[in-house]
Amino acid sequence: MGGGRTHEEKTTYREAMREALREALRSDDRVFLMGEDVGRYGGCFGVSLGLLEEFGPERVRDTPLSESAFVGAGIGAALAGMRPIVEIMTVNFSLLALDQILNNAATLLHMSGGQLPVPLVIRMTTGAGRQLAAQHSHSLEGWYAHIPGIRVLAPATLEDARHMLAPALADPDPVLIFEHGSLYNVSGELRPPSEAMDLDHAAIRRAGTDISLITYGGSLPKALAAADELAAEGIRAEVIDLRALRPLDDAAITASVARTHRAVVIDEAWRTGSLAAEVSARIAEGSFYELDAPVERVCSAEVPIPYARRLEQAALPQTADIVAAAHRAVD
Amino acid sequence: MSPAGTTRAKKAPAPQKTARTAAKKTTTMKKTKSARGPTTRVPAAGPDTAHRMELLEDMLRIRRFEERCVELYSAAKIRGFVHLYIGEEAVAVGVNEALTPEDAVVSTYREHGHALARGITAEAVMAEMYGRTTGCSGGRGGSMHLFDASRRFYGGNAIVAGGLPLAAGLALADHMRGQTHVTCCFFGDGAFAEGEFHETANLAALWKLPLLLICENNLYAMGTALERHEAQTDLAMRATSYGMVAWAVDGMDVEAVERAARQAVEGIRAGTGPHFLELRTYRFRAHSMYDPDRYREKGEIEQWKSRDPISLLTDRMRENRELSDEDVARIEQRITAEVDHAVEAAEQAPEEPVGHLLHHVTSSSARAVG
Ligand SMILES: Cc1ncc(C[n+]2csc(CCOP(=O)(O)OP(=O)(O)O)c2C)c(N)n1
Ligand SMILES: [Mg+2]
Numbered sequence A: 001m002g003g004g005r006t007h008e009e010k011t012t013y014r015e016a017m018r019e020a021l022r023e024a025l026r027s028d029d030r031v032f033l034m035g036e037d038v039g040r041y042g043g044c045f046g047v048s049l050g051l052l053e054e055f056g057p058e059r060v061r062d063t064p065l066s067e068s069a070f071v072g073a074g075i076g077a078a079l080a081g082m083r084p085i086v087e088i089m090t091v092n093f094s095l096l097a098l099d100q101i102l103n104n105a106a107t108l109l110h111m112s113g114g115q116l117p118v119p120l121v122i123r124m125t126t127g128a129g130r131q132l133a134a135q136h137s138h139s140l141e142g143w144y145a146h147i148p149g150i151r152v153l154a155p156a157t158l159e160d161a162r163h164m165l166a167p168a169l170a171d172p173d174p175v176l177i178f179e180h181g182s183l184y185n186v187s188g189e190l191r192p193p194s195e196a197m198d199l200d201h202a203a204i205r206r207a208g209t210d211i212s213l214i215t216y217g218g219s220l221p222k223a224l225a226a227a228d229e230l231a232a233e234g235i236r237a238e239v240i241d242l243r244a245l246r247p248l249d250d251a252a253i254t255a256s257v258a259r260t261h262r263a264v265v266i267d268e269a270w271r272t273g274s275l276a277a278e279v280s281a282r283i284a285e286g287s288f289y290e291l292d293a294p295v296e297r298v299c300s301a302e303v304p305i306p307y308a309r310r311l312e313q314a315a316l317p318q319t320a321d322i323v324a325a326a327h328r329a330v331d
Numbered sequence B: 001m002s003p004a005g006t007t008r009a010k011k012a013p014a015p016q017k018t019a020r021t022a023a024k025k026t027t028t029m030k031k032t033k034s035a036r037g038p039t040t041r042v043p044a045a046g047p048d049t050a051h052r053m054e055l056l057e058d059m060l061r062i063r064r065f066e067e068r069c070v071e072l073y074s075a076a077k078i079r080g081f082v083h084l085y086i087g088e089e090a091v092a093v094g095v096n097e098a099l100t101p102e103d104a105v106v107s108t109y110r111e112h113g114h115a116l117a118r119g120i121t122a123e124a125v126m127a128e129m130y131g132r133t134t135g136c137s138g139g140r141g142g143s144m145h146l147f148d149a150s151r152r153f154y155g156g157n158a159i160v161a162g163g164l165p166l167a168a169g170l171a172l173a174d175h176m177r178g179q180t181h182v183t184c185c186f187f188g189d190g191a192f193a194e195g196e197f198h199e200t201a202n203l204a205a206l207w208k209l210p211l212l213l214i215c216e217n218n219l220y221a222m223g224t225a226l227e228r229h230e231a232q233t234d235l236a237m238r239a240t241s242y243g244m245v246a247w248a249v250d251g252m253d254v255e256a257v258e259r260a261a262r263q264a265v266e267g268i269r270a271g272t273g274p275h276f277l278e279l280r281t282y283r284f285r286a287h288s289m290y291d292p293d294r295y296r297e298k299g300e301i302e303q304w305k306s307r308d309p310i311s312l313l314t315d316r317m318r319e320n321r322e323l324s325d326e327d328v329a330r331i332e333q334r335i336t337a338e339v340d341h342a343v344e345a346a347e348q349a350p351e352e353p354v355g356h357l358l359h360h361v362t363s364s365s366a367r368a369v370g
Helices: A013-027 A051-055 A067-079 A091-105 A141-145 A158-163 A165-170 A217-232 A250-260 A275-286 A309-315 A319-330 B007-011 B015-026 B049-074 B089-097 B112-118 B122-129 B163-176 B195-206 B235-240 B254-269 B298-305 B309-319 B325-348 B363-367
Strands: A031-035 A060-062 A083-090 A121-126 A151-153 A175-180 A203-206 A211-215 A237-241 A244-246 A263-270 A296-300 B104-108 B153-157 B183-188 B211-217 B245-250 B275-280
Touching: A013 A031, A013 A051, A013 A083, A013 A158, A013 A165, A031 A067, A051 A060, A067 A083, A067 A091, A067 B163, A067 B195, A083 A091, A083 A165, A091 A121, A091 B163, A121 A165, A141 A151, A141 A175, A141 A244, A141 A263, A141 A275, A158 A165, A165 A175, A175 A217, A203 A217, A211 A217, A211 A250, A211 A319, A217 A237, A217 A263, A217 A319, A237 A250, A250 A263, A250 A275, A263 A275, A263 A319, A275 A296, A296 A319, B049 B089, B049 B112, B049 B122, B049 B254, B049 B309, B049 B325, B089 B112, B089 B183, B089 B211, B089 B254, B089 B275, B089 B309, B104 B112, B104 B163, B112 B122, B112 B153, B122 B325, B153 B163, B163 B183, B163 B195, B163 B211, B195 B211, B211 B235, B211 B254, B235 B245, B235 B275, B245 B254, B254 B275, B254 B309
Parallel strands: A031 A060, A031 A083, A083 A121, A121 A175, A151 A175, A211 A237, A211 A263, A263 A296, B104 B153, B104 B183, B183 B211, B211 B275, B245 B275
Antiparallel strands: A151 A244, A203 A237
């Protein structure tokens, strides 16, 4: 991040991401960024703005609208020793590359009997909240978290936006990074990473003893706001940011529930077959005798995300829903 | 060039000419030399006798290996989907002649021929089909997923057209590092209907990637004949629409395949971007061991068998008086011993312990031993 930053200076999530990309491109010439409009346009959400000018069109590579071909090309380039970062505009579009991600990236190491690791990073936007309707707003990261052979990350803070990319690139296996669209403009002071940044551990974003609010990505700010409201009522909520959706940090979940004996899982995806379902099942399996109340879930309504603001907001998990779920568990 | 009974035969006696002309017209290439297919066969300029012997042995190895696979399949020694290459051997063997060990190969589920031509041993392939530890994929892949990183053989892909984007990426990496390696990707006529083929063709041509696209047009995608799955069946001509050099080749004539592949590879190494060869061939056996083969006429199969790539070459060599019965017997003997040995070794090889089930899911699980 350059040393001369003054204390008051603020960084956005978008800038933190960009800085991570810049650092990766500077420090390793095997790294290149490729995707639709990452170069001349500056990235569909402006993340890679200015990188083309700095690194040139070979390393900041605009692609045609061919999700399958350029994701597959990232896999091939990774096999051949490069360290590609592939950007897909949104998770909805990643479905056009699902074949490459699942059938190639996630399986080649295994099918080849360990001969072919795929050191590839794929970044994409996820989530709702910007009135983009049903083909730009879904949260499908839980589907990817279903797949053995890949790592799935959901940076929710400025620090993770800034510091998750380097270890993701160092991972010999495919890593998918999900950036919630509502986070790009979040702004604050970027703190240096407290410990060595690892990709295996969940983080306690707020400590508490009465209930665990377990979440990730775009729902973290809502969970923290809910914890504030609960604190005003004297309920001390612990907020767990999963950070990595695969592999899940079972130990962190178990430890938190052992402290609080109650849990609410907040996930912007649909409830049915969701990551929230997985986390709840693991709590039931591993912490059943610790629980003083049934596990609560706050997820999106089971509807394609609608355009109209009132409807969209009604479909999504809200701070009030989290508070209400916590009350059900605590009362 | 092809027996009657297909649209192709009805269409043109020498379809490769049409496609080649089309390639010349539509290509953006400056080096017209590489855009031009071979016009006449000049035996004197072709490979010498020793080379033809090698081509013969390589094709025979694939043929005999797969005939053994049929027996072993019937004996339930090997299982799963097994797709035979019998009838198409000239393609793998001819194309491989144009490649160096530094080049990369991406293949399909019909890949025994590609793997053996690439130099993966019959032993390693057979052990893989037996699901043994000594198999070229440690028993995780089977017939459809043969791999050998040391030979840059990036495997059998069982998703039709799924290997194409990956091949473009291998080529991209070489291209970005200024290496002159070529990536060769095999796929079928059926793959031509997939979006992944068209996305990759455009991307590779746009970025001038060193990619050799080998379309094995055996006239069928499982039970669906070419004219029932393509609105325009001249595949080479269609490939030229992406701005790459493309032409059709007699895929039953191993020497013609080799010449075409060498010419294409030369063009690619010269930096002129991807080249597409449509290899007109035919599979003599069913699509897979499961296929009752009810969708084509026996007569059609027999007609194509009259252009068996192996007899085509042996007839030519006998005509040239460069092949004797003793030569053939010697080669057959060597191959029988090789295949026998592969089977014996596979029979005796250890099975992968169940305790290794979760190995190679991620690189950290791959490192786990015991
Ligand atoms: C994406 C996908 N769709 C369908 C299949 C089932 N399938 C396997 S092989 C095949 C036919 C492919 O034909 P072609 O590309 O001509 O290759 P060939 O088998 O003739 O060598 C089909 C439909 C598959 N494996 N992958
Ligand atoms: Mg076919």
